[in-house]
Amino acid sequence: MGLAVRTTDVVVLGAGLIGLAVAAEAAARGASVLLVGETRFGEASPAGAGMLAPGAESDELETDVVRRFAVAGRDLYPSFLRALHDETGIAVPFDRNGILELFADGEPEHRPEGSEWIDARALRALEPNLAEYSGAVMHPNDGSVDNVVLLAAMQRRIELRRSITRVGAGVRSVNATTVRPRVILEDGDVLEGGALVVATGAWAAQLEGLPRRLPVRPVRGQLLMLEGALAHHVIYGGGGYLVPRRSPDAPHSFERTIIGATMEEVGFDSHTTPEGLAHLRNVALRITPESGSAPLVSHWAGLRPVTPDRLPILGPDPRLPQLIYACGHGRNGILLAPVTGEAIGALTAGATTSHDLSPFAIERFAEAL
Numbered sequence: 001m002g003l004a005v006r007t008t009d010v011v012v013l014g015a016g017l018i019g020l021a022v023a024a025e026a027a028a029r030g031a032s033v034l035l036v037g038e039t040r041f042g043e044a045s046p047a048g049a050g051m052l053a054p055g056a057e058s059d060e061l062e063t064d065v066v067r068r069f070a071v072a073g074r075d076l077y078p079s080f081l082r083a084l085h086d087e088t089g090i091a092v093p094f095d096r097n098g099i100l101e102l103f104a105d106g107e108p109e110h111r112p113e114g115s116e117w118i119d120a121r122a123l124r125a126l127e128p129n130l131a132e133y134s135g136a137v138m139h140p141n142d143g144s145v146d147n148v149v150l151l152a153a154m155q156r157r158i159e160l161r162r163s164i165t166r167v168g169a170g171v172r173s174v175n176a177t178t179v180r181p182r183v184i185l186e187d188g189d190v191l192e193g194g195a196l197v198v199a200t201g202a203w204a205a206q207l208e209g210l211p212r213r214l215p216v217r218p219v220r221g222q223l224l225m226l227e228g229a230l231a232h233h234v235i236y237g238g239g240g241y242l243v244p245r246r247s248p249d250a251p252h253s254f255e256r257t258i259i260g261a262t263m264e265e266v267g268f269d270s271h272t273t274p275e276g277l278a279h280l281r282n283v284a285l286r287i288t289p290e291s292g293s294a295p296l297v298s299h300w301a302g303l304r305p306v307t308p309d310r311l312p313i314l315g316p317d318p319r320l321p322q323l324i325y326a327c328g329h330g331r332n333g334i335l336l337a338p339v340t341g342e343a344i345g346a347l348t349a350g351a352t353t354s355h356d357l358s359p360f361a362i363e364r365f366a367e368a369l
């Protein structure tokens with residue numbers, strides 16, 4: 001019996017937020033797309049807290065080029081969500097009211113450009129429930145998106161696009177040394193595309209047949225959700241963060257609060273632990289004593305796809321230009337999904353991207369070459 005080979009313009013591996021964003025943009029540029037992925041326990045996209053925080057995460061984003069890319073990612077969100085709504089009818093809850101970063105001992109010496117110092121009195125007026133802090137840095141335009149609803153809307157968009165076929169299967173291996181790269185699925189089927197995009201999240205290093213081992217590892221994050229609205233803004237502080245979540249259908253009928261997150265090197269174990277949850281309860285108490293009486297709604301964990309320098313790997317392989325990486329987004333993959341889709345989607349069409357992807361090239365990892 002001969003092997004079934006399906007051919008297409010672009011094959012995207014991994015159907016988390018990154019793969020979904022790349023597939024949609026490649027299709028918008030006229031390509032036929034096979035989007036391949038299976039659901040895995042611990043996948044990051046539904047597990048994240050949804051913060052859009054290039055300001056508050058500025059320690060992670062060390063250089064200007066990187067910060068510009070992250071800010072572009074955040075600023076793409078309003079038009080991205082409008083287009084998603086027009087196409088799917090799904091309104092994704094989105095907050096751009098700024099993120100407050102709490103400080104216990106006075107104003108910090110350095111803070112990111114465009115941010116503002118809020119003293120204790122002004123902070124109390126903004127957020128009456130907080131514990132005692134000497135003030136906060138306000139990162140304007142930062143905020144959050146409900147990544148669970150976002151994921152559903154992006155999945156819906158893929159279903160509606162006739163030029164994208166979703167293949168719900170595991171990938172066994174790839175062969176990118178041929179002019180048209182091939183993908184072998186667990187069931188033996190073969191897919192062949194003009195371009196192959198690797199967006200397999202924390203599992204990127206496990207993909208067999210790549211010309212190099214991708215330096216991406218899983219870093220577990222545990223989160224918990226409490227009943228009620230404990231703050232109006234996303235808050236960084238107490239060794240973690242707090243993110244308000246509102247119902248998309250009835251914004252005032254129920255409100256909940258996410259508390260995050262641990263950073264743990266435990267391989268692919270994506271369970272929550274009593275220690276992790278106790279730590280998060282303490283984070284919540286340090287931010288606001290009100291959290292002590294807030295009932296627990298749920299808790300979960302996910303695996304961040306993290307690289308040694310905590311920046312994503314974006315762009316073509318230097319030896320095999322038809323093989324394109326879009327992985328390793330670490331703590332900021334929700335923030336960066338739309339802009340990654342825009343940039344990598346352009347590359348799959350052989351176009352140039354207006355974004356400078358040089359800090360994200362695989363070549364920076366000498367050991368991976």
Ligand SMILES: Cc1cc2nc3c(=O)[nH]c(=O)nc-3n(C[C@H](O)[C@H](O)[C@H](O)COP(=O)(O)OP(=O)(O)OC[C@H]3O[C@@H](n4cnc5c(N)ncnc54)[C@H](O)[C@@H]3O)c2cc1C
Pocket residue numbers: 013014015016017018019036037038039040042043044045046047048049050051052169170171172199200201202203204207220221222223260261301302303304305326327328329330331332333334335336
């Ligand atoms: C606790 C936590 C909090 C976070 N908070 C934030 C935040 O506030 N803001 C932010 O911007 N980011 C946040 N992140 C990070 C963000 O969630 C990730 O960076 C992003 O979701 C990565 O998306 P992805 O599509 O690359 O990976 P994933 O969502 O993990 O998707 C990868 C997909 O590939 C599939 N796959 C892998 N290998 C194979 C294979 N061989 N065959 C078939 N399918 C395969 C997997 O099943 C999975 O569906 C957080 C993450 C965690 C865990």
